[in-house]
Amino acid sequence: MSPSFRYFSLLFLFFINNAFATPLAKVKVVLNRPALTDSIAIDVFKCYLSNIVISDSNYKNDLSPSNYHLLDFSNSDTIFLFVSPFANANSIEFNLGIDSIINSSGALGGQLDPSNGMYWTWQSGYINFKIEGSSPICTSRNHEFQFHAGGYAYPYNALKAFKFELQPNKPFHIEIDLALFFNMISLKNLDHVMSPGPNALKISKALASCFKIVEDEK
Amino acid sequence: MKNKLILLSVLLLCIAFVSINKNAFKYxxxxxxxxxxxxxxxxxxxxxxxxxxxxxxxxxxxxxxxxxxxxxxxxxxxxxxxxxxxxxxxxxxxxxxxxxxxxxxxxxxxxxxxxxxxxxxxxxxxxxxxxxxxxxxxxxxxxxxxxxxxxxxxxxxxxxxxxxxxxxxxxxxxxxxxxxxSNSRYDSMVLGKIKFNTKEQNGYRLFQLHCNTCHREPLFTDFTFQSNRLSIDTSLNDLGRYSVSLLPRDSFKFKVPTLRNIEFSYPYMHDGRFKTLAQVMNHYNSIGLINENILKELRKVMKLSSNEKVDLIAFLKTLTDKKFLFDAKHTYSKNNK
Missing domain, CATH: 1.10.760.10 (Cytochrome c-like domain)
Known part of the structure; x- marks a missing residue:
């Protein structure tokens, strides 16, 4: 039987408004490399992007104080991030996940509200990302996989920091190719992660490998 | 006019001060x-x-x-x-x-x-x-x-x-x-309002000798995680601090609880295995075997006599705060319908 592949492609944008309100940056999630031997269906992909800092040679534009964005790729309302006009950007920095200071700050609201379902109630801390779905390769019940990554305390701090160089005035998007995630872990041997620890580090590293900057073609 | 303004601002400051004080966290x-x-x-x-x-x-x-x-x-x-x-x-x-x-x-x-x-x-x-x-x-x-x-x-x-x-x-x-x-007999003693009786005083001496390392005054805990050599309850298999830190040295360690109001907070230990303070005394009096995973203070046997155990318990009872225990401000509210 030839391997089937369920195509998963979602395109989401976050805008960096310049004078003409043209989108300069967007986040695109793809799973488009049939490198896997079996099909994968994804039901949930949520992640926190935080501390976004866009800079040119002499100016930093961070989005504080509420620089915490919960992207839920099933709800397009949550993935539009507006930042102030900034045309000559030459780098973008951001974190995948929530830093240790916020993790130890008690009850917070908005994007960080524990009722968003991205908070571990039994062991304090935010869930940096969730990837859930199913694949026949999983030996688990209903062939489901469920990855919840988090953890802020040494040595299991699962936060991933990114810094990408940008070409000034060139539109770009951030691409998250989830196929790389599934290439890095073996669904046959690992189908769930639900707590901080070595496995949370492993899947965080795997998701971090999926992020890249792609220049838009005009 | 100017005087009136000054008077008014002083008055406002006083009101502000009083209202801040009313909401101050006192200890x-x-x-x-x-x-x-x-x-x-x-x-x-x-x-x-x-x-x-x-x-x-x-x-x-x-x-x-x-x-x-x-x-x-x-x-x-x-x-x-x-x-x-x-x-x-x-x-x-x-x-x-x-x-x-x-x-x-x-x-x-x-x-x-x-x-x-x-x-x-x-x-x-x-x-x-x-x-x-x-x-x-x-x-x-x-x-x-x-x-x-x-x-x-x-x-x-x-x-x-x-x-x-x-x-x-x-x-x-x-x-x-x-x-x-913070209104126990112990607190009154610290403030110099009362003196401990002989038994309490001797218990206090024993406490400082054997217990104060972890159950540190004045809160009666140092908030660390320790093993006190309780045998493992195999119906629970509770790994304690290990389940959070994933460090093998934290296996079977639990947070040091405060001893304040201990007279009223029975049963004792993380799994409530001891019903009385006498059982707790006997436990600590019986441990002291060499074990790398426990505090060096607990590695030597306490060897308390029966009278000393009674005195130590008499001291522990000075940590009872009846004003706190029966404070109407802490109970069921009239707004609970």
Whole structure:
């Protein structure tokens, strides 16, 4: 039987408004490399992007104080991030996940509200990302996989920091190719992660490998 | 005119001062500085009252049957008298003994294993645990939003009737922070108001010799995680601090509990295995075997005589704070309907 592949492609944008309100940056999630031997269906992909800092040679534009964005790729309302006009950007920095200071700050609201379902109630801390779905390769019940990554305390701090160089005035998007995630872990041997620890580090590293900057073609 | 203005500003300052003082977080001067960041959660009487109503309200549980107070009884220093393990909805039984609740502004982490890192988020654990309240925070908010009386209480506490999890949790924190126990016989002794009798004094000497390393004055805990050589209950197989830190050296370590109000907070230990202080004394008197995983202070046998055990217990009873235990401000509110 030839391997089937369920195509998963979602395109989401976050805008960096310049004078003409043209989108300069967007986040695109793809799973488009049939490198896997079996099909994968994804039901949930949520992640926190935080501390976004866009800079040119002499100016930093961070989005504080509420620089915490919960992207839920099933709800397009949550993935539009507006930042102030900034045309000559030459780098973008951001974190995948929530830093240790916020993790130890008690009850917070908005994007960080524990009722968003991205908070571990039994062991304090935010869930940096969730990837859930199913694949026949999983030996688990209903062939489901469920990855919840988090953890802020040494040595299991699962936060991933990114810094990408940008070409000034060139539109770009951030691409998250989830196929790389599934290439890095073996669904046959690992189908769930639900707590901080070595496995949370492993899947965080795997998701971090999926992020890249792609220049838009005009 | 100028004089009137000055008079008016002095008056306003006085009013401001009085109102700040009314909402000040008060504690004895021999207590250390609190670790709770009070500047992020301003204390007001209305917030404390809202937190108190929530604490006694079973609305926080899935079937509206269990409140915080179900396992944290005010007359037992907010511990669960006679129950070794905590109870939940549908007669479910938890894994650990419900701890006392007071002097929480000084506590760095919560739960016997320190899994919770901030007082504000502590309540989320029992609310969502399937063996405790079995509820979701979103559903709690839904239920609170349907209640007119809660809308009024939130309005009083926050200036509008918006009900969200941040406000709900911070109000519960405010009630918990208001639970301060510092009026025991021990406190009177520290302040020089009374003198211990001979037995208490001897017990105090023994306490300082054998117990003060971990159960450090004046809060009677150093908030560390330690093993005190309890045998492993194989029906629970509770790994303690290890389940949070994943460090092998933390296996079977539990948070050092405060000894204040210990006379009323039985049963004792993380699994409530000891019913009496005499049993606790006998346990500590019998350990002392060489074990790398426990404090060096616990590696030598205490060898207390029967009289010394009685004296040590007499001292421990000086930590009872009846004013706190029977304070009407901490009990069921008239706003609980």
């Amino acid at each position: 004895p001067k021999y207590f250390p500085k609190p670790v709770y960041a009070l500047e992020n959660n301003n204390r007001t009487e209305f917030k404390i009252e809202l937190g108190r109503v929530l604490f006694y309200d079973p609305i926080l549980s899935k079937d509206n049957s269990i409140s915080c107070a179900s396992c944290h009884n005010p007359y037992n220093a907010f511990a669960h008298v006679d129950h070794s393990l905590s109870h939940g909805i549908n007669d479910k039984i938890g894994k650990r003994n419900a701890p006392v609740l007071f002097n929480l502004a000084w506590q760095k982490s919560f739960m016997w294993d320190g899994a919770i890192n901030h007082l504000d988020v502590q309540a989320l654990a029992p609310i969502t645990h399937p063996d405790e309240m079995g509820e979701t925070i979103s559903n709690v908010l839904l239920k609170l939003n349907r209640s007119q009386s809660y809308k009024q209480l939130f309005y009083k506490a926050y200036g509008d009737s918006l009900i969200n999890s941040e406000r709900t949790l911070k109000s519960i924190s405010q009630f918990l922070l208001s639970l301060i126990s």
